Amino acid sequence: MKYAKFNYLMVFLFALSCKSPSTENDAKIKLITLDPGHFHAALVQKSMYPDVDSTVYVYAAAGKDLDQHLEKIEGYNHAAENPTHWKEEVYRGKDFLQRMIADKKGNVVVIAGNNHFKTAYIDAAVKGGFNVLADKPMAIDAANFELLKTAFSMAADKKLLLYDIMTERSEITNILQRELAAIPEIFGSLQKGSPQQPAVEMESIHYFYKYVSGKILTRPSWFMDTSQQGEGIADVAVHLVDLVQWACFPDQVIRYEKDIQLNSASRWPTAITLSQFNAITKSNGFPDYLKKDVKDTLLNVFANGEINYKLRDVYVKVRALWDYKAKAGGDSHYAVFRGTKADLVIRQGADQDFKPSLYILPSVSPANLFAYEQALNDKINVVKARYPGIELKKIDKGWEVLIPEQYKNGHEAHFAQVTTRFLAYLKNGNMPAWEVPNMLAKYYTTTQALSLAIKEGELKKNGK
Template sequence: MNSASKNTSAGNGNVKIITLDPGHFHAALVQKEMYSGIDPEVNVYAPGGAELEAHLALIKQYNERKENPTKWVEKVYTGSDYLEKMLSEKKGNVVVLAGNNRQKTEYINKAIDAGLNVLGDKPMAINFQNFNLLQNTFAKAAQKKLLLYDIMTERSEITNLLQRELAQSPELFGELKKGTSNDPSVILESVHFFYKFVSGKVLTRPSWFFDPTQQGDAIADVGTHLIDLVQWECFPDQTIDYKKDIKINSSRIWPEPLTLSQFSLITNQSTFPEYLKQYVKSDTILQTHGNGEINYTLKDVHVKTIARWEYKAPPGGGDTHYSILKGTKSNLEIKQGKEEGYQPTLYIIPVGNQNSFESTLKNTITRLNASYAGVTTEKTANGWKLVIPQSYKIGHEAHFGQVMTRYLQYLKDKKLPEWEVPNMLAKYYTATKGLEMATTNTK
């Protein structure tokens, strides 16, 4: 039997990964551990070069580590026809995509056309034209009974999980307020850093990472995590219809300056490539598309999301997350600043004078302990903070394994939850429509 005629259905219980053009370290992180039901042989198709070498080096690092080494066997094809070769050979049934986003939506579409499931890193669309193609691709995936899913690691972070849980407690949280455009009831902000460590080593980013036509603007890239959390936390397991439930009121983008020396340290390139020079001021300052904000309503609730990039985190710090959900009885607020030791910390702040709030909180935490044993509270100046056992704080890189585990279960069940596809569409509509509005406003 030749490779092109192999059964590519994942329903047989044997998942075989194809990695396509891995230009982002997230492609390797889904292989940081082994999984039951996945063939250890992975076929990689890429044009060759430094990005592929960096990907293979990470896989090699995981295979050779002393504790719990992985056993991946990478079968690599390089050549200018890598995409066509992958589509014709079909040496697997799940395509993993994490890299340059310029062609990602097209890659996803062609993989679905070829009868392959897709696990795609965010973002799966970086502009509104991509969104329209993605919408058509989801329709084809449904017809072919294929699973197209994106990697949303922030759903696995413990403070996000507990914020979601507590927001569903009417006794403690009350109801989510509607808010106003000047006082949104939901605010999420993330700060990422260009200079960072991955698996213990300084990350080298490709130069194209700083090109918005290849990586995407911040609100259409990392901003998708924020939009996803808003939907997932505020309306859990509910279907969102982007045509009816979402209204974008305003959005904006603004640059984050990066010096040539900083750019060189991050990319190992001594000069800005030609395609970035349109964003360079004074010959040495790159105006990255690193910041963006969207103000919108979701089911009539006013929301603000802010995605930002900076050069380097302060000592002891890393990517940070801020989130507040405003309820009629309490606010649930996640902070990750210096006061928290740069660790995400969830605060519960009562609204108004509630004599019985402490008793209500105690009862809520007791119920919470049935699923999250060991979680307690500590009094603060204006409320309480959750004290979360260290065992739940597994780190961002481990969250990729949790996403993969969920996806494997979906493959086994041969379906995603009913709300996932419409909510992915709602997410990418919000991000790309918000970007379109912001771009129009800056012209």
């Protein structure tokens, strides 16, 4: 059955032990990897961490997903540079969730895999007394959002940490865009915008065919099923919604009940040929559960979406896009913050050699431009003090922020940075007060946007 292991999960949720994993006599953090099916689970272990035990306990059903995960860990252990020394203790069986909770061999569960099960896994792990580090998305639809709310409430009661992996906060251009937006002399204040020209726009383009750790990534077949992976509007868009909250309202609590107003949302598919599907999944034909999405021999994956909404009183637009393979470069990111004195823009196209670049484009009048440049050169020193080596380069309509290579450590390295941040929170016994409400806010935004997009699509289809 397509969701057989989900049935094991639902039965077991009624019989969870309330005993928490003990760490009183062991200062080490012990990791558990639960049902790994996405390469992000392995990337958490591309680095070693102080105070984290080198033995990792893996619980999953036997199969290709598990085998590929273990191969990646083995590859990191034998890397030419900075090899790791993880030891994987693996339990293979359909009752892997029950065994994980009964065994209680670790205190942090890493969850990155089939998103159809993820929210229920999170809920089960928290009920079992484990801290959870989960890949995005934590919830792919409105029903799972309700379950996620319960999990967060339960984690608070049990004094456990539940945290998602937001790697884009560690990308240097995103960091500097946030820093500059907080300097009134450079940015002014964030405009309110309008539905026609939002104050904040972000777009992320991803590709099914890509390289990870120097090798062509093999994706599981279920990754192409949006009922298991989630649609783009509820998956990749999570990063964008998170960045908007994190950068535009830094360290502030966002309450989804009053701070978010959805205006419109849309979704559309990426068409994948059978040969393309076979190339990225190492399969030999579409599995039965994907036949529902095949039309005229093409697999239609609803991986693209757009959300238009208001965050407090600021108009925002985010777009998540997927294509099969990049003609040049790789995944890319575009973002603009419109301020009263300047726009802060990230571009990652051919002109940037497909590497993210940050620009300051002033919007002051020509008469005030000289004074603005003086203020910019003065206040940029605040940023330089935090990030030595940062410089400004004059361009036609403003300035490019020149960023030393030492800060450009790449997407894969960001997983270690997020994990390190999570481990620090764990050691301190808490997270910043805004993290949990803001996680709920972003998943409310994406899951409600998906519901709205489906509804608007049906109305359009019926000519209403």
